[in-house]
């Protein structure tokens with residue numbers, strides 16, 4: 001029994017130590033910090049996480065009083081006792097994240113949904129098509145058979161959004177919003193994959209197409225990225241904001257060239273649109289990386305007030321400023337969702353709390369997309385996502 005307790009203490013210390021680093025990494029990637037610093041920090045995280053089990057075993061020693069040989073907690077040195085206590089407390093946010101993921105993420109206001117999953121690479125019939133889907137950039141993660149980067153999930157989510165202009169009436173046909181995020185053109189997947197995405201959006205026949213940032217991770221691909229998204233302009237009005245990855249490059253050049261193609265940027269400003277029976281106020285925010293804060297809603301006559309914000313962390317502002325619906329990305333759904341633990345890495349001040357899906361805070365509804373691409377092409381149990389939100393307004 002004493003052996004078991006000793007091993008549990010060691011395992012909990014390693015898990016808790018890793019979680020504390022994850023907590024710090026998640027928060028640091030939610031802030032306006034340059035990528036060179038973040039890269040150094042991630043290297044430090046990798047070294048700390050990988051070396052800690054060795055250091056811990058070295059500290060506990062090989063004698064009969066060592067934890068793994070049946071020694072008790074009180075028999076350890078004062079330093080090791082303190083280290084164990086500090087690291088084991090890291091299991092608290094880890095367990096809270098697991099509980100939230102497994103039991104507290106099914107919103108009651110989502111009244112139906114449907115999902116179609118496509119294996120884009122598998123559907124390609126010729127070598128030429130397969131190469132177009134794979135793209136010119138090769139990454140070691142592509143060798144992993146469970147990697148989902150060449151899949152696409154098309155989700156339709158019917159939601160009822162609290163809107164003060166709704167007056168309890170839901171007689172209008174639902175508003176269909178195509179929400180895409182985090183395209184991350186980097187050369188993997190290739191243009192063939194993005195062409196498939198564009199075809200899927202076209203088939204959805206949305207009323208509005210909304211992109212919530214992270215267009216580019218390779219500046220040379222900007223003209224091709226813009227070209228492949230251009231046909232969507234004939235499907236529905238297209239609006240965008242940029243994300244933190246765009247901010248790393250010449251983001252004003254990305255913005256101006258994308259806008260010149262016909263997509264409309266709403267960063268730091270709002271626009272009132274007439275879409276079918278709906279009058280919509282649409283605004284955008286790229287905070288905390290660039291551009292001004294989202295504008296406070298002043299127009300009370302619109303059916304729906306929508307904020308595009310790359311980071312879901314802006315939801316407190318969105319709620320305070322009077323928005324009914326906020327669309328976000330940035331967190332990529334965690335990219336890797338472990339079977340028991342759920343998602344671990346999520347670049348947000350709130351960790352994995354808003355990693356993906358639908359949330360309601362007060363009267364405001366938020367949809368966080370898992371996104372389409374990623375700078376590091378690796379996804380597991382976290383399929384790339386295109387979402388059609390079928391929105392009805394009421395209160």
Ligand SMILES: [Fe+2]
Nearest residue numbers: 182214245330
């Ligand atoms: Fe992203």
